[in-house]
Amino acid sequence: MQRHIPLILLASASFALAxxxxxxxxxxxxxxxxxxxxxxxxxxxxxxxxxxxxxxxYHEEALEVVRVAEDSPERITxxxxxxxxxxxxxxxxxxxxxxxxxEDTRILDYAGSDGHDxxxxxxxxxDQAKGRWSQLxxxxxxxxxxxxxxxxxxxxxxxxxxxxxxxxxxxxxxxEKRDDYDYLIASNRHTLTPNGWVHSQDNRKVVDRDGKxxxxxxxxxxxxxxxxxxxxxxxxxxxxxxxxxxWNSIRNFWITAGEQAGPEFSFLTTxxxxxxxxxxxxxxxxxxEPEAVIKTxxxxxxxxx
Numbered sequence: 001m002q003r004h005i006p007l008i009l010l011a012s013a014s015f016a017l018a019x020x021x022x023x024x025x026x027x028x029x030x031x032x033x034x035x036x037x038x039x040x041x042x043x044x045x046x047x048x049x050x051x052x053x054x055x056x057x058y059h060e061e062a063l064e065v066v067r068v069a070e071d072s073p074e075r076i077t078x079x080x081x082x083x084x085x086x087x088x089x090x091x092x093x094x095x096x097x098x099x100x101x102x103e104d105t106r107i108l109d110y111a112g113s114d115g116h117d118x119x120x121x122x123x124x125x126x127d128q129a130k131g132r133w134s135q136l137x138x139x140x141x142x143x144x145x146x147x148x149x150x151x152x153x154x155x156x157x158x159x160x161x162x163x164x165x166x167x168x169x170x171x172x173x174x175x176e177k178r179d180d181y182d183y184l185i186a187s188n189r190h191t192l193t194p195n196g197w198v199h200s201q202d203n204r205k206v207v208d209r210d211g212k213x214x215x216x217x218x219x220x221x222x223x224x225x226x227x228x229x230x231x232x233x234x235x236x237x238x239x240x241x242x243x244x245x246x247w248n249s250i251r252n253f254w255i256t257a258g259e260q261a262g263p264e265f266s267f268l269t270t271x272x273x274x275x276x277x278x279x280x281x282x283x284x285x286x287x288x289e290p291e292a293v294i295k296t297x298x299x300x301x302x303x304x305x
Contacts, residue, residue: 020073020102024133024152027159028076028100029068031190031197034233035225037064041173041201048207048216058173064095064225065236069248074102077251079244081236090232092239096145097138097251104134106259108147110167110183117169118266119144119258135163135188136258141280142251143267144258145169148188160191167206181205181216196225246283249290253297261301268300276300 041058063083070077080095105126108119129149136147148163168184169175185204190197201221207214258265269276279296288296 018103018130020133021152023154023159024102025076027152027154027161027192028078028133029071030159030192031098031225032066032068032078033196034228034230034236035064035066035196036228036230037062037226038224039173039221040223041171041219041221043205043217043219045218046216047204047218048214051216053217060173063228063230063232065233065240066225067237067240067244069097069244069251070099076100079240079247081240083230083232083236085232090235092236094140094243094247096140097142099136099138099251099255101134101136103129103132104149105129107134107149108136108144108258108265110144110146110169111264112169112183112266116266118264121258121261121263121265124149133161135161135190136255137168138251138254141277142247142254144254144265146186148186158191160189162189163187180207182208184219185215196227198225199223243284243287246287246293249293250280250283250297252290253293257301266302268302271300 039058039060039062043053046053065081065083067079067081068076069079077097077099079097082093082095083090084093103126105124107122107124109122110117111120112118132149132151134147134149137145139145146166146168148166150161150163152159152161163186165185165187168186170178170181170183183206185206187202189200191200199222201219201223203219203221204215205217205219207216257267267276276297279300283293283296
């Protein structure tokens with residue numbers, strides 16, 4: 001049974017936050033820019049009995065533009081945009097976003113299984129959040145995918161952030177091809193390099209259904225972001241300038257919903273015969289004010305019991 005959750009705008013937590021270290025902030029902001037990206041994933045070990053480890057590695061390349069969508073003392077948002085060329089023509093595709101929050105005490109933990117997406121909202125003790133950043137990663141429509149918490153470390157000439165293990169849905173590279181597992185448990189690390197940054201992942205593929213839970217395989221991932229002066233990146237910058245306001249409103253809607261809903265948070269992909277994706281298309285086309293975005297998307301919020 002599902003019931004709709006009203007979106008209530010609540011005041012933020014009242015406790016005083018210590019100022020975020022400037023080195024942390026600059027490390028996050030350094031991930032903005034124009035990049036040639038390589039995405040590489042490889043299963044490394046079969047854990048389940050008789051599981052056939054995928055021998056062929058996954059590899060893709062892309063031109064990705066990362067823009068600063070929000071920069072406040074306690075939150076930085078980076079929006080990723082892809083520029084894709086096909087048959088001599090190029091187009092911009094809105095990609096994922098990373099939302100960094102300083103000393104965050106409300107973390108979404110993906111708990112979906114068997115095709116049903118749901119997130120649990122965990123309240124983190126203030127002493128556990130102290131000195132740490134959460135990173136919320138969104139889907140292309142700014143609905144949540146996963147969130148982790150960790151600490152930036154700056155030593156020996158390296159700036160790196162590593163998350164605690166976090167559950168996340170099947171990655172886009174696999175969810176249309178595979179149904180033999182339900183989610184990943186992943187540790188993510190972001191590290192700056194002289195010419196960009198790298199996102200490395202240590203993943204475990206988990207089956208969680210019919211009262212059974214087990215790991216079928218381990219996987220490593222390495223996404224390399226190398227700065228580029230490719231002129232095609234200007235198309236993404238122009239697209240973002242035109243569409244930033246409405247997508248910022250959409251993303252803030254989901255963030256607010258995730259922070260305030262609880263203990264469970266989920267959303268409907270279809271309501272009264274109208275798909276959520278169609279609503280996103282309409283919002284991008286009409287670009288309404290934030291209040292209209294809330295009115296459009298609030299009915300799609302739901303929780304399960």
